[in-house]
Amino acid sequence: MSVGYDGVLGWIRRFASEVEANKEYLTQLDAAIGDADHGINMSRGMSAVVAKVDEQSGDQDVGALLKTVGMTLVSTVGGAGGPLYGTLFLRMGTAVTGKSELSPDDWAAALEAGVAGVQDRGKAEPGDKTMIDALIPARDALKQALGGGATFADALGQSAAAAEQGMQDTVPLVARKGRASYLGERSAGHQDPGATSSHLLLEAAAETWGDSPQGSGDHEGGTNG
Amino acid sequence: MKKLINKPDDVVTEALHGIAAAHPDLVNVQFDPNIIVRADAPVQGKVGLVSGGGSGHEPMHGGFVGMGMLDAACPGEVFTSPTPDQMLDATKAVDGGAGVLHIVKNYTGDVMNFEMAADLGGGEGIEVEAVVIDDDVAVQDSLYTAGRRGVGTTVLAEKICGAAAEEKQSLSQVAELCRKVNANGRSMGMALTSCIVPAAGTPTFDLPDDEMEIGIGIHGEPGRERVKLAPAAEIVERLTTPILEDLPFEEGDNVLAFVNGMGGTPLIELYIAYNDLNRLLGERGITITRNLIGPYITSLEMAGCSITLLKLDDELTRLWDAPVKTAGLRWGA
Numbered sequence A: 001m002s003v004g005y006d007g008v009l010g011w012i013r014r015f016a017s018e019v020e021a022n023k024e025y026l027t028q029l030d031a032a033i034g035d036a037d038h039g040i041n042m043s044r045g046m047s048a049v050v051a052k053v054d055e056q057s058g059d060q061d062v063g064a065l066l067k068t069v070g071m072t073l074v075s076t077v078g079g080a081g082g083p084l085y086g087t088l089f090l091r092m093g094t095a096v097t098g099k100s101e102l103s104p105d106d107w108a109a110a111l112e113a114g115v116a117g118v119q120d121r122g123k124a125e126p127g128d129k130t131m132i133d134a135l136i137p138a139r140d141a142l143k144q145a146l147g148g149g150a151t152f153a154d155a156l157g158q159s160a161a162a163a164e165q166g167m168q169d170t171v172p173l174v175a176r177k178g179r180a181s182y183l184g185e186r187s188a189g190h191q192d193p194g195a196t197s198s199h200l201l202l203e204a205a206a207e208t209w210g211d212s213p214q215g216s217g218d219h220e221g222g223t224n225g
Numbered sequence B: 001m002k003k004l005i006n007k008p009d010d011v012v013t014e015a016l017h018g019i020a021a022a023h024p025d026l027v028n029v030q031f032d033p034n035i036i037v038r039a040d041a042p043v044q045g046k047v048g049l050v051s052g053g054g055s056g057h058e059p060m061h062g063g064f065v066g067m068g069m070l071d072a073a074c075p076g077e078v079f080t081s082p083t084p085d086q087m088l089d090a091t092k093a094v095d096g097g098a099g100v101l102h103i104v105k106n107y108t109g110d111v112m113n114f115e116m117a118a119d120l121g122g123g124e125g126i127e128v129e130a131v132v133i134d135d136d137v138a139v140q141d142s143l144y145t146a147g148r149r150g151v152g153t154t155v156l157a158e159k160i161c162g163a164a165a166e167e168k169q170s171l172s173q174v175a176e177l178c179r180k181v182n183a184n185g186r187s188m189g190m191a192l193t194s195c196i197v198p199a200a201g202t203p204t205f206d207l208p209d210d211e212m213e214i215g216i217g218i219h220g221e222p223g224r225e226r227v228k229l230a231p232a233a234e235i236v237e238r239l240t241t242p243i244l245e246d247l248p249f250e251e252g253d254n255v256l257a258f259v260n261g262m263g264g265t266p267l268i269e270l271y272i273a274y275n276d277l278n279r280l281l282g283e284r285g286i287t288i289t290r291n292l293i294g295p296y297i298t299s300l301e302m303a304g305c306s307i308t309l310l311k312l313d314d315e316l317t318r319l320w321d322a323p324v325k326t327a328g329l330r331w332g333a
Helices: A005-021 A023-033 A037-056 A062-076 A081-095 A106-120 A132-147 A150-171 A179-187 A193-210 B009-022 B084-094 B107-124 B153-166 B171-184 B232-246 B267-285 B314-321
Strands: B027-032 B035-038 B048-055 B072-078 B100-105 B127-134 B185-191 B209-214 B225-228 B254-261 B288-292 B302-311
Touching: A005 A023, A005 A037, A005 A062, A005 A193, A023 A037, A023 A179, A023 A193, A037 A062, A037 A193, A037 B072, A062 A081, A062 B084, A062 B107, A081 A106, A081 A193, A081 B027, A081 B107, A081 B232, A106 A132, A106 A150, A106 B107, A132 A150, A132 A193, A132 B027, A132 B072, A150 A193, B009 B048, B009 B072, B009 B153, B035 B084, B048 B084, B048 B107, B048 B153, B084 B100, B084 B107, B100 B107, B100 B153, B107 B127, B107 B209, B127 B153, B127 B171, B153 B171, B153 B302, B153 B314, B171 B185, B171 B302, B171 B314, B185 B314, B209 B232, B232 B302, B254 B267, B254 B314, B267 B288, B267 B302, B288 B314
Parallel strands: B048 B072, B048 B100, B100 B127, B254 B288
Antiparallel strands: B027 B035, B035 B072, B185 B209, B185 B302, B209 B225, B254 B302
């Protein structure tokens, strides 16, 4: 199966509503080890994104759509989240420029390019207690599942489950990047807000695209063990 | 939440409108993207100084725009770095043909957004240099962390570099001077209370009545250790000792002593802290030859203070004394 322009749009909208629904939760996580604004900033950015993509019609280029999302986040979110999520979407868009739909391999390539962009911008490694700790397991699980012949829906589900595991695994970590790193050992015992919003992003993809008629429908719950 | 605001979402915008209404002789405020620009910008032949950061630290940075200090400030949302389009617009607005210096506080978001602005502005043909201020001794510096935060020394760097730019020093000279100020300034702060980000509505951290946070930043982020409340003299010693050991400051040094209020601590208490600092430095043979006392780099309504010491030489002293005319700092003009 492939995901068309409207499917990608559906994912963006779903992520936006997930961010909105989890705005206070993300901000609370950030208050514990950062500066209490992650949910607020992501909500402001994704509201702007939804307004922006609504006025952008006619063009069916998925790559252009993702770049618009990225530029909008860069210019509205601020903080570290703006450049990081902005770069994630910009690089995803560049990886699939000109495409009107995404095959599973296209999505894997987009995610890979996006994650590489986040690492270029933020210089974070796995284990630094950042969004990378959710994104890299999600990228790897997706690739492995697709390589093993899983349906797209299953692969998306495994990708989201890996992001969730990665997110939970940030709890005991001592932060080495971002404002949480100022806390040193005191940052341990808290879940990273960036990894949490990254999990929402991958979960939104699994839920939006896994629900399509072509999918196996076995994306949620079952893959989370 | 008890605050003198109308709507939490409008805090930054309405404050900017207030600044525009109050200081039309000093600044122009532009919206979407939000920037505060010196009224007579661009000044031809002068290096433009741009800084920026989250709001909530007033008067920094917008209150430091004007003759002898910054040419533009980019105010982000409360405690949130501004965005690259703000920095790009500010850079274009203040370029008088001699290049533009970005003074960046070392926070992950600020650094990344200024980097993105530099990436986007590469094609604009404006020569841009960036200097990152990282003077907070409370943070362990390491290749494996975000590094030290930029705090009080930022204010001093903006004043001193502003004076050098006013003398029409070149971009490389002003940037070198900025690095020199950063290399000779050290800070540490503490909090008696937390603060409330308007959009969040609740205190960023809980601090019992009999405790204080040592080594806080300026964004309500908790410090490195929480200890029992102590008299001012002990607090000052706790903040000053790591500063003195770090540079190090030594007997015979002349310093600028900056006792900064975090927003919720009155001047009477800052003068008590200054008295303790003056005595402590005197005992070590260090002479305060210039001082700055008051709330200049704040953290909303947080109670507490930070201490910054800057080792002075003749050049830095002369540039510190040079005229400045901004909403937040004004002398000689």
